[in-house]
Amino acid sequence: MKFTLQQLGLVDALPEPVYDNLTQLASDVLRTPVSLVSFVDFENDREFIKSHRGLGEPWATEQETPLSHSFCQHVVRKNAPLVVGDAPNHPLVKDNLGISALGIIAYLGVPVYTLERLPVGALCVIQGSRRDWTDGEIASLQQLSNCVTDAIRLNASLITSEQLRQEQRDFTYAISHDLLSPANNLFMLLSELKEEGLSRDGRNFLDIGIETTVRMKQQVEDVLEYTQTIGNDDAHKTVDLNMLFDEIADDLKAELKTTAVLLERGDLPSVVGSEVQLRSLFRNLIGNGIKFRALNRSSFVRVSSHHDPSSQFRRLEFEDNGIGMAAENHERIFRLFGRLHVREEYPGTGVGLALCRRVCLNHSGTLRVSSEVGAGAVFTVSLPRRPI
Amino acid sequence: MSDLPKIGTIMLVDDDQVDQMMYKRVIDRSGLVRKIISFQYPDKALEFLKAPDCGEIDVLLLDINMPRLNGFEFLERAVAEVGPAFAKVVVVMLTTSLDPKDKERADSFSIVKAFLNKPLTAADLEYISSLLLDPK
Numbered sequence: 024m025k026f027t028l029q030q031l032g033l034v035d036a037l038p039e040p041v042y043d044n045l046t047q048l049a050s051d052v053l054r055t056p057v058s059l060v061s062f063v064d065f066e067n068d069r070e071f072i073k074s075h076r077g078l079g080e081p082w083a084t085e086q087e088t089p090l091s092h093s094f095c096q097h098v099v100r101k102n103a104p105l106v107v108g109d110a111p112n113h114p115l116v117k118d119n120l121g122i123s124a125l126g127i128i129a130y131l132g133v134p135v136y137t138l139e140r141l142p143v144g145a146l147c148v149i150q151g152s153r154r155d156w157t158d159g160e161i162a163s164l165q166q167l168s169n170c171v172t173d174a175i176r177l178n179a180s181l182i183t184s185e186q187l188r189q190e191q192r193d194f195t196y197a198i199s200h201d202l203l204s205p206a207n208n209l210f211m212l213l214s215e216l217k218e219e220g221l222s223r224d225g226r227n228f229l230d231i232g233i234e235t236t237v238r239m240k241q242q243v244e245d246v247l248e249y250t251q252t253i254g255n256d257d258a259h260k261t262v263d264l265n266m267l268f269d270e271i272a273d274d275l276k277a278e279l280k281t282t283a284v285l286l287e288r289g290d291l292p293s294v295v296g297s298e299v300q301l302r303s304l305f306r307n308l309i310g311n312g313i314k315f316r317a318l319n320r321s322s323f324v325r326v327s328s329h330h331d332p333s334s335q336f337r338r339l340e341f342e343d344n345g346i347g348m349a350a351e352n353h354e355r356i357f358r359l360f361g362r363l364h365v366r367e368e369y370p371g372t373g374v375g376l377a378l379c380r381r382v383c384l385n386h387s388g389t390l391r392v393s394s395e396v397g398a399g400a401v402f403t404v405s406l407p408r409r410p411i
Numbered sequence: 412m413s414d415l416p417k418i419g420t421i422m423l424v425d426d427d428q429v430d431q432m433m434y435k436r437v438i439d440r441s442g443l444v445r446k447i448i449s450f451q452y453p454d455k456a457l458e459f460l461k462a463p464d465c466g467e468i469d470v471l472l473l474d475i476n477m478p479r480l481n482g483f484e485f486l487e488r489a490v491a492e493v494g495p496a497f498a499k500v501v502v503v504m505l506t507t508s509l510d511p512k513d514k515e516r517a518d519s520f521s522i523v524k525a526f527l528n529k530p531l532t533a534a535d536l537e538y539i540s541s542l543l544l545d546p547k
Contacts, residue, residue, distance in 0.1 A: 231429055352479065362478040365426045365451045 026179055028143060033062045033175065034071040041174045042074035045146065049167050050076045053131070053160055055148040060135070060171055062144035063090070063099045070095050073144070082125065092121040095145035098132040102142045104161055105132045109153045129154035131161065133168040138179040146171050195250040202243045210236040238366075245374035248303065249359070252381050257297035264291035264301070264339070268326060271305050275313070282322070284313045289327035292337060294406055300382040307375040308402050312343035314369060317397070320344065336388070336405040344399040353392050417442075418469050418540050423449040424456045424485065425474040425505070434472065434531050441536045453480040460493045468500050470539055472531070475506040475513055482506070486520050498522060501542050505529060 028034040042060045050058035057077040061070045070093040072078065072086045082088055090096050094116055098105045107113045107130040110122050121127045132147030146168040213233045221229065268288045272279075279286055286309065294301070305326075312324030322344060329338040348356065348363060355361045357380045360373035376390075379402075383390040387407050394400035421444045425431055431449055438444045448468070450456035457480070459465055475482035482504060489497050503525045504517045517526045524542050527535055 231432075235429060355479070360476060362426075364478050365428070367428055367451075 025139065026137070026182065028062050028064065028071075030182065031137070031175060031178060033073055033144070034064055036073070038074055042171065043076075045167055045171055045174075046074045046076045049146060049148050049164060052163050052167070053148045055129075055150045057149040059095070059147050059149070060144065061093075061095050061147070063093065063096045065090070065096075069093075079125070088121070088125070092119065092124055094119060094121055094127060094130045094149075095132050095147055098134050098145040098147070099142045102134055104134070104165070105130065105145075105147075106156050106161065107131070108155050125149075126151045128152055129156070131156050131164055133161070133164050135168050135171040135175065138176045143175075192250055192253070196247065199243045199247040199250070203240060206236050206239040206243065210240070238370075238372075242372045242374075245372040245378075249374050249378050249381070252300060252303065252378055252385070257299055259295050259297055261293050261295050262298045262301055263293045264305075264328075267298070267302055267305055271302065271309060274306075275309065278313060282313055282316060284316055285321070285323040286313075287323060287325045289325070291326065291328045291339070292330075294337070294386075296386045296406070297382075300385060304379050304382040304404065307379050308341040308404075311375065311402075312341060312345060312400075314371070315343070315345040315347075315400070317344065317346050317399075335408055337408050339404040339406070341402040341404070342399065343401075347394040347396050347398045347400050348392075349396050350394075353394065356392065357390070418444045418536075418543060420444075420446040420448060420466065420468050421470045421472065422456065422468045422500075423447065423472050424453055424477070424482075425449075425472070426451045426453075426477040427474070430474075430529065437531050437533060438536065441533050443536050443540050453477050453482070453485040457485060457488055457492070460489060460497060467496075469543060471500050471502045472505045473502060475504060475508050483516055483520075486522065490520070490522060501539070503527060503539055503542075505531060 029036075032039070046058045046060055050056065055077075058075065059072055059078065060074040061072045063070050068090050069087045070090060072082065072088070075083060094105060094107070094110075097115060105115075107116055110116050110119065110128050110130060116122070116130070119127075127149050129150045129152065130147060132145040134142040135144045135146055137143050146164060148164065210233060213229055213236065217226070217229050217233070265288070268291060272286055272288075275286065278284075309324055309326065313322075316322035323342075325340075325342045327340050327342070329340060331338070352363055356363065356376050358373075359377040361377070362371060362373040363369075364371075380390045383404055383406070389405045391403050391405075392400055393403070421438065423431055423434055425434070428451065431451070435447060435449070438447060448459070450459065460468070473482045473485065477485075480488070486502065500522070502520070502523045504513075504523055505527050506513065507529045508514075509528075514526050517523045525539065
């Protein structure tokens with residue numbers, strides 16, 4: 024992706040520590056009173072000073088000079104260092120207004136680059152008396168300018184990845200959203216068709232068709248929820264997990280009754296986080312505990328909190344005595360669409376635990392499982408005690 | 412069609428019951444296949460292949476996204492654990508995956524002779540039976 028100097032925050036922008044540190048360092052290393060990181064904006068006939076040390080007024084406040092005063096423009100034009108020991112006697116800059124207005128006599132500037140390796144500005148050091156710049160000094164400034172270039176490129180990469188992320192989220196959202204309406208239409212059409220007289224085979228296919236559209240809807244909704252949770256920036260607030268649990272338990276009342284699963288909670292803490300995401304986390308982990316119950320014993324799902332004052336994390340445990348799983352599958356279950364069973368045995372879309380792990384990551388925490396086949400499972404959520 | 416050789420035994424490994432049902436209908440209608448063995452769980456299919464009396468499999472139709480083992484993990488384990496009998500099987504990946512990386516990964520297995528997108532058609536089956544004539 025290509026960015027303008029504006030988009031990169033290199034012109035018409037506030038100072039940033041990364042550039043300020045480097046100008047500081049440049050004037051320290053080269054022992055000059057003045058140093059600048061500036062960008063040349065040929066279109067608007069100006070040099071914008073992103074960062075400076077020791078620059079006089081009014082330039083320091085205005086943060087720019089016209090090109091008539093600019094030495095740096097030559098660095099950019101030639102894409103090479105400009106070494107000036109005595110400006111009034113230097114053929115290229117002897118008429119530059121910077122000499123009288125800014126008092127530039129000795130100048131050393133080296134180019135800085137964008138992601139595409141285009142020279143866009145300079146890191147320079149300036150003093151008001153003549154000076155013979157040594158090769159070593161030029162090399163030092165060169166090294167510092169590489170750091171300026173790195174900062175620019177890093178910033179460009181960050182902006183790029185942020186844009187791509189946003190685009191991808193919007194795209195996934197649009198796609199999933201657009202998939203829901205045909206699934207709904209199909210569902211309605213097939214349901215209508217069922218009213219017509221059909222053969223036994225036909226009715227059977229129709230039932231499968233209807234079931235498929237229901238599943239498709241579920242799948243799309245789950246993916247939608249997942250993409251909305253990725254890198255989510257919901258407002259964080261204090262969430263009482265006891266209340267959250269009780270609400271979910273209430274929603275699950277009917278299911279708990281038909282499945283005869285005993286749902287219990289210990290005393291849970293309040294945490295700072297996204298209520299929507301934490302609800303998702305609890306709903307999925309408790310829901311899994313119920314879904315994967317063992318049919319040959321009375322089942323429970325227990326949610327409890329473990330407080331270890333020496334640890335930076337608080338642990339929440341979701342324990343069940345269900346069917347469990349083999350160690351080799353402990354990571355697989357957290358993968359997006361990772362599943363251990365065919366649909367007919369345990370329905371699901373393979374999104375739930377990927378979502379749960381994402382919620383924990385979003386809260387600077389972790390999610391782990393410990394389990395064996397037939398011996399239940401304990402899902403452990405670790406959240407930092409002090410929110411980050 | 413009559414000059415094409417019939418496929419002896421075809422093995423289906425796909426967790427989706429509806430897909431399996433449709434495959435069987437297409438296969439039955441084609442009359443190209445003598446026997447169908449099907450598995451919804453890849454690990455069960457692997458167990459079956461490892462048994463000494465599993466008989467000869469001519470074609471394996473393999474899904475990618477499945478519980479416990481994905482199609483590629485299944486292939487890796489089958490190549491390593493089943494032995495030379497497996498090398499003779501014509502493996503056809505049959506998937507809804509549109510990800511070119513999946514195709515690439517499939518190509519990296521010499522045993523995979525085709526990469527087809529669902530749904531399976533009668534024409535696909537004829538193509539598969541022609542692979543048996545001239546395995547690469």
